Amino acid sequence: xxxxxxxxxxxxxxxxxxxxxxxxxxxxxxxxxxxxxxxxxxxxxxxxxxxxxxxxxxxxxxxxxxxxxxxxxxxxxxxxxxxxxxxxxxxxxxxxxxxxxxxxxxxxxxxxxxxxxxxxxxxxxxxxxxxxxxxxxxxxxxxxxxxxxxxxxxxxxxxxxxxxxxxxxxxxxxxxxxxxxxxxxxxxxxxxxxxxxxxxxxxxxxxxxxxxxxxxxxxxxxxxxxxxxxxxxxxxxxxxxxxxxxxxxxxxxxxxxxxxxxxxxxxxxxxxxxxxxxxxxxxxxxxxxxxxxxxxxxxxxxxxxxxxxxxxxxxxxxxxxxxxxxxxxxxxxxxxxxxxxxxxxxxxxxxxxxxxxxxxxxxxxxxxxxxxxxxxxxxxxxxxxxxxxxxxxxxxxxxxxxxxxxxxxxxxxxxxxxxxxxxxxxxxxxxxxxxxxxxxxxxxxxxxxxxxxxxxxxxxxxxxxxxxxxxxxxxxxxxxxxxxxxxxxxxxxxxxxxxxxxxxxxxxxxxxxxxxxxxxxxxxxxxxxxxxxxxxxxxxxxxxxxxxxxxxxxxxxxxxxxxxxxxxxxxxxxxxxxxxxxxxxxxxxxx
Amino acid sequence: xxxxxxxxxxxxxxxxxxxxxxxxxxxxxxxxxxxxxxxxxxxxxxxxxxxxxxxxxxxxxxxxxxxxxxxxxxxxxxxxxxxxxxxxxxxxxxxxxxxxxxxxxxxxxxxxxxxxxxxxxxxxxxxxxxxxxxxxxxxxxxxxxxxxxxxxxxxxxxxxxxxxxxxxxxxxxxxxxxxxxxxxxxxxxxxxxxxxxxxxxxxxxx
Ligand SMILES: Cc1ncc(C[n+]2csc(CCOP(=O)(O)OP(=O)(O)O)c2C)c(N)n1
Numbered sequence: 001x002x003x004x005x006x007x008x009x010x011x012x013x014x015x016x017x018x019x020x021x022x023x024x025x026x027x028x029x030x031x032x033x034x035x036x037x038x039x040x041x042x043x044x045x046x047x048x049x050x051x052x053x054x055x056x057x058x059x060x061x062x063x064x065x066x067x068x069x070x071x072x073x074x075x076x077x078x079x080x081x082x083x084x085x086x087x088x089x090x091x092x093x094x095x096x097x098x099x100x101x102x103x104x105x106x107x108x109x110x111x112x113x114x115x116x117x118x119x120x121x122x123x124x125x126x127x128x129x130x131x132x133x134x135x136x137x138x139x140x141x142x143x144x145x146x147x148x149x150x151x152x153x154x155x156x157x158x159x160x161x162x163x164x165x166x167x168x169x170x171x172x173x174x175x176x177x178x179x180x181x182x183x184x185x186x187x188x189x190x191x192x193x194x195x196x197x198x199x200x201x202x203x204x205x206x207x208x209x210x211x212x213x214x215x216x217x218x219x220x221x222x223x224x225x226x227x228x229x230x231x232x233x234x235x236x237x238x239x240x241x242x243x244x245x246x247x248x249x250x251x252x253x254x255x256x257x258x259x260x261x262x263x264x265x266x267x268x269x270x271x272x273x274x275x276x277x278x279x280x281x282x283x284x285x286x287x288x289x290x291x292x293x294x295x296x297x298x299x300x301x302x303x304x305x306x307x308x309x310x311x312x313x314x315x316x317x318x319x320x321x322x323x324x325x326x327x328x329x330x331x332x333x334x335x336x337x338x339x340x341x342x343x344x345x346x347x348x349x350x351x352x353x354x355x356x357x358x359x360x361x362x363x364x365x366x367x368x369x370x371x372x373x374x375x376x377x378x379x380x381x382x383x384x385x386x387x388x389x390x391x392x393x394x395x396x397x398x399x400x401x402x403x404x405x406x407x408x409x410x411x412x413x414x415x416x417x418x419x420x421x422x423x424x425x426x427x428x429x430x431x432x433x434x435x436x437x438x439x440x441x442x443x444x445x446x447x448x449x450x451x452x453x454x455x456x457x458x459x460x461x462x463x464x465x466x467x468x469x470x471x472x473x474x475x476x477x478x479x480x481x482x483x484x485x486x487x488x489x490x491x492x493x494x495x496x497x498x499x500x501x502x503x504x505x506x507x508x509x510x511x512x513x514x515x516x517x518x519x520x521x522x523x524x525x526x527x528x529x530x531x532x533x534x535x536x537x538x539x540x541x542x543x544x545x546x547x548x549x550x551x552x553x554x555x556x557x558x559x560x561x562x563x564x565x566x567x568x569x570x571x572x573x574x575x576x577x578x579x580x581x582x583x584x585x586x587x588x589x590x591x
Numbered sequence: 592x593x594x595x596x597x598x599x600x601x602x603x604x605x606x607x608x609x610x611x612x613x614x615x616x617x618x619x620x621x622x623x624x625x626x627x628x629x630x631x632x633x634x635x636x637x638x639x640x641x642x643x644x645x646x647x648x649x650x651x652x653x654x655x656x657x658x659x660x661x662x663x664x665x666x667x668x669x670x671x672x673x674x675x676x677x678x679x680x681x682x683x684x685x686x687x688x689x690x691x692x693x694x695x696x697x698x699x700x701x702x703x704x705x706x707x708x709x710x711x712x713x714x715x716x717x718x719x720x721x722x723x724x725x726x727x728x729x730x731x732x733x734x735x736x737x738x739x740x741x742x743x744x745x746x747x748x749x750x751x752x753x754x755x756x757x758x759x760x761x762x763x764x765x766x767x768x769x770x771x772x773x774x775x776x777x778x779x780x781x782x783x784x785x786x787x788x789x790x791x792x793x794x795x796x797x
Contacts, residue, residue, distance in 0.1 A: 126605065130612055135659040138605075155659055193663070194653055314653035317646075 008180045013142030014039035014173040017106065018047045020149045023181045026077050028448050030055055030064035034081025036121060037108030039173035053448065053477055056469035058085050060441035062092020062163075063467070065103040067445025069096075070428045071403055071453075073227075075156050076103040076445060082110055083121030086167070087128065091435060093163045094132040098432030099248060100225060102161035104152050105133075111171040112140035126167050134162030140169045142177035146184035158189040160312045161225060194313040197326040197333045205307045205324045206340045212281035212305075214355045215241045218264065218293075221248035221431070222286015222311060224424050228331040229253065232285060235338050240353045244272045246287050247416055251427040255420035261359065265293035266566045267413040270575055271362035273564070277573040278358075279304045286310065286330050289319040290432070299571030309333050369563075369578045372418060380531050382411055382486045382556045387418040388536040389456060389484065392544065394420075402454045403428060403446050407439035407463035410492035413562040415458050437466030440483070444470060447479050454482065454544050461487040461513045471523045474549050482543040483527075483551040485516050488558050496561045500576065501568075520551040527551035593622060594648050595640050595674065595752050598655055599663040602628070602635045606660045610637065613654055619643045623676075623749025634662060638751045667752045677748040678721050678728045680707075683741035685715035690739070697738065705731040716743055725750060 011019065017040055021029070030053045033041045044052055055061040058080040065076030080089050086107040096103050110119040126136045135155050137148045145168060152164040209215065223232050229252050236243050236259045243253050244264040253260045261272045273295075276282065282304045287293070294300045297319060306322040308315075309330050316325045326333045367373055371383045393402045404419055405428040406412040412429055421427050428446055430438040439459040447455045457464075464485050474481050486492075495509040517527040528539050530552055543550035564575035600606050607626060614621050622640040629636040643651065648666055655664045667674075684694040695717060702709060702719050705727065711718035721728055728747065735742055 127608070130609065131616060192653075192656055194656060312653075312657070314650050314657060316649075316653075318650060 008178050010176050011179045012039065012043065012174060012176050013145050013168065014043040015046065016142060016145045016177060016179045017149065017168065017173065018043055018050060019179055020146045020181065020184065021077060022047055022049055024150065024153050025074070027051060028053060028068065029077050029079050030061040030068075030445065031079030031106075032058050032061060032081070032085055034083075034085045034108065034121070036082035036110055036170050037079060037085070037106075037168075037173075038081075039170065040079070040106075040108070040168075051448075053444070053473065055441070056473055057467065058088030059091050059437070060444075060467050060470050060473070062089045062103065062105060063095065063435075063438050063441035064445035064448070065105070066092060066096045066099075066101050066438075067405060067428055067442030068449040069101050069103055069161075069445070070442070071425055071446035072449035073425065074102075074449070075153055076101075076449075077106070078103065079106045081108045081121065082125070083123045085121075086123055086125040089165075090129060090132060091433075093129055093165065095430050095433045095435040095438060096163040097132045097134065099430065100161050100221065101163065102156035103163045104149070104156050105163060105165045106149075107165065107167045108173070109138065109167045109169045112169040113171065115140070115169065125165065129165050132163070133165045134160075136165040136167065138167045138169075140172050142172050142175040145172060145177075146179060146181060147186065150181075150184050151186040154186045154189055159192055192311075192313060192327075195311075195328045197309075197328045197336060199336075201324050201326055202333075202337050202340065205326060205337060208281055208305050208307060208324065209239065209283070209341060214275075214279045214304075215239070215281040215283060216261075216275050216279040216304075217241050217243040218246070218276070218282055218284045218287050219243050219249040219252045220246045220285060220287025221252075222309075222330050223249055223252035224286075226286060226311070226330040228285070228334055229424050231331055231334040231338065233257070233259075235334060235341070238338075238342065240356060241283065242275060242356060242359055244268070244276060246290070246293055246431070247429060248427075248431045249287060250416055251421040251424050254422045256422065259356075263416045265290075265572075266295070267417065267562050267564065268293075268572075269363075269417065270366045270564050270577070271359055273566070273572040273575065274362055275359050276301050276304075277571070282306045284308045284310070284322070288312075288315045291319070294319060295566045295572040295574070296569055299574075301572070371560075371578065376533055378532075380533055380536075380554065380556045381560055382488070382554070383414045383418050383560075384533050385484065385486065385530075385536050385554045385556065386411070386414050386458065388533070389458075389540050390419045392537045392540040393454065396541075396544065398454055398544070399423070400426075401452070402426060402456065403443075403450060404456050404458055405429070405439050405443035405446055407457075407459035408434045408436045408493075409460040409463060410488075410496060410560070410562050411458055411460050411486040413493075414486075417562075436460075436463035439463065440467050440470045440481075441473075443481050443483075444474060444477070444479060447481050448477075456543075457481060457483040459483070459485055460492055461485055461489065461516075462491040462511050464516075465511075465513065468519065471520065471525060471549075471551075475523050475525065479549060480547050481549050482540075483520075483549070484540075485551065485553050487513060487516065487553050487555050488560070489513075490558060492560075493562070495559070496565075499559070499561065500565065516551060516553040520549075525549045525551055527553065529553045529555060531555040592642070592645050593640055594643055594651065595638065595667050595672070595750065596652065596655065597665045597667055597752055597754070598637045598639065598661055599629060599631075600635050600637060600658075601660040601662065602633050603660070606635070609658050609660055610639070610655070613658065614639075614641060614651075617643075617647075617651065617654070619647065619651070623747075625749050625751050638749070640750050665754060667754050671756075672752045672754045674724060674750050674752045675722055676725050676728060676750050678731075679710075679744075679746045680719045680721065680732065680735070680742060681711075681744040682717050682719065682735055683715060683743050684717045685713075687715065688740075694740065698735075698740070701731070701734060701738070705734075707731060 061078040065078040068076035110122040308322040491509045520527040563578040707721035
């Protein structure tokens with residue numbers, strides 16, 4: 001800081017902004033400069049602890065801040081100029097909003113004197129981002145910057161987290177004011193006044209758990225956000241309750257834990273969805289009964305009682321009516337609930353659970369159709385690629401140190417099915433918005449937050465091309481990120497829907513791609529093309545250990561499908577299974 | 592059905608947009624919305640009347656609370672609240688009116704019955720001011736029309752509501768508003784705890 005000798009120095013608004021970021025413990029800003037934010041960029045050199053990552057598109061800046069937050073649990077920060085810089089952030093903010101990710105976005109704005117006059121690069125970004133931020137602010141005076149920014153951080157990380165945008169006019173950045181970080185401390189966060197986990201409701205929940213014969217825990221993103229992974233597992237173990245996960249809850253419990261069932265929903269495994277349909281009690285922890293996990297609501301888990309532990313009261317009874325709602329932070333609620341259960345309900349053992357036996361029988365049944373168990377027929381399948389990346393990391397003992405960042409599409413679902421996550425925050429994926437182009441920038445954010453972890457991008461050939469420009473960012477930042485492009489020549493998930501629902505009318509789903517290895521080479525990034533299963537593990541190994549970015553173009557089976565699949569309108573148990581005519585199911589002797 | 596919410600919100604630019612935008616997002620029509628200063632500095636009180644399914648109330652209230660600019664929300668129904676609306680009515684009345692000058696005295700009489708007040712007299716019109724429940728206002732309008740008067744202009748504020756009793760509302764009670772108290776202090780965490788007999792309605796319960 002320019003004037004650090006003075007406890008409360010007089011600084012420009014731009015300096016106050018950066019000093020406040022530093023004070024909040026921020027070390028990395030993902031951003032892109034432009035006229036209305038230039039005073040802040042001009043002041044950057046005075047703040048050596050703040051590292052600025054220059055992105056190639058502001059959408060990526062928001063995804064990077066998002067990936068940073070998902071990987072670390074800390075607030076990510078991105079920055080853009082007014083007008084087009086600010087509007088480019090919108091998709092990234094929406095992605096963070098729907099997945100409850102804490103980020104603070106800072107945008108420059110035209111001078112307060114010309115606000116509302118359609119000045120050059122003026123856009124009403126607080127108006128535009130109203131529905132895609134948890135809250136936003138317009139700041140027009142240097143005196144307000146520190147307090148507003150600190151409040152923005154508090155809002156972003158408190159309660160149900162989310163993105164907050166702070167729009168700062170250029171004159172506010174240029175004016176001077178006294179900087180007093182401590183005086184700018186916000187009032188304590190106002191907890192949502194409808195939070196309640198009354199003892200009567202907790203007792204009801206206890207009774208329901210005691211009576212249940214076929215309970216299932218539904219673990220959502222809230223388990224990770226609340227940091228309640230251990231508590232959930234402890235409850236599950238003590239009472240032998242199997243755990244089904246949402247996409248964003250997949251890394252909440254170790255996949256290889258005997259009680260972990262895996263992902264539920266549209267592409268959930270049959271035993272998971274069947275367990276939910278047959279359950280007599282659902283314990284929904286930090287999840288919101290999204291349509292992707294419930295299927296047809298009128299057919300959803302018809303015979304179960306439902307307990308919903310959720311921090312956001314507006315989520316309760318939104319899609320599914322529940323019998324007991326415990327509104328609050330999951331970890332706190334479980335700290336009230338679990339001891340009561342321990343008193344009244346002697347822990348069950350796995351051996352005497354008929355329910356678990358039934359579920360496991362379903363598992364064996366499903367594995368016959370599982371692509372992973374079929375003999376090698378010389379083709380390369382995305383599921384095999386993902387499974388082998390997992391095997392490689394597991395064999396190297398790096399599973400707990402590996403973060404997978406996926407894009408959106410078939411590969412995302414295969415990742416969810418075949419990469420067995422062992423540690424919280426080891427899967428980063430856009431769940432609620434399903435934003436293609438998310439993976440590469442989010443991986444950059446994750447790698448900046450966790451430089452010692454191995455970060456893999458798993459992206460489709462379509463989504464990868466949406467933000468492929470960030471390849472030069474990882475080179476400029478010298479970030480050893482590993483990239484697996486699952487290249488099937490199609491917008492695969494779209495193709496699969498067209499195959500299933502639109503009579504194989506492949507309208508606009510075949511996609512031409514550049515030679516990804518040459519594209520990487522043009523950036524000075526090494527790479528390899530892999531089209532045989534035997535080459536997956538060796539190349540994954542090279543990528544992981546090279547200490548440099550590495551791209552692998554996995555040329556996989558073009559028309560493979562993700563199964564099981566629940567088509568729109570069907571119940572969770574009404575799954576499409578891998579078709580029998582699938583060449584994969586023809587064993588060599590059949591041919 | 593009609594739901595009436597009384598919300599205490601920060602008095603600063605953009606707050607009304609946030610509230611209105613929330614109803615737009617939920618695809619719920621706002622029947623009326625009134626805003627004005629409250630008894631607390633920098634704080635407005637809004638009465639929002641909206642038309643939504645019976646079981647939507649919980650979600651609306653919870654969502655209103657999620658706005659960072661909201662301080663308190665109360666849902667009131669007719670039984671436990673005083674609900675009032677202000678209406679200005681301009682009626683054609685003068686020498687050229689079919690009833691001639693006689694029309695004026697008739698309007699005066701009518702307005703007395705309805706406890707409306709004459710607030711402006713012009714050569715060709717009379718302006719009435721009336722406060723009351725929506726049905727009373729509609730009653731006056733209907734009588735005027737049926738008596739053959741031309742209603743030239745109507746302006747209504749929409750409903751305002753206040754919970755009955757010595758504590759103005761559950762919200763205020765919970766906020767513990769005392770004279771001179773620091774208003775920015777964050778409120779009691781549980782001002783809206785459900786009563787024992789209250790349940791959380793679900794969308795699919797009918
Ligand atoms: C920004 C955006 N546009 C469109 C979509 C719709 N969409 C969902 S999956 C998908 C296909 C993805 O194709 P690809 O990236 O090749 O991955 P694959 O499904 O083949 O694994 C599309 C177009 C989306 N999710 N996001």
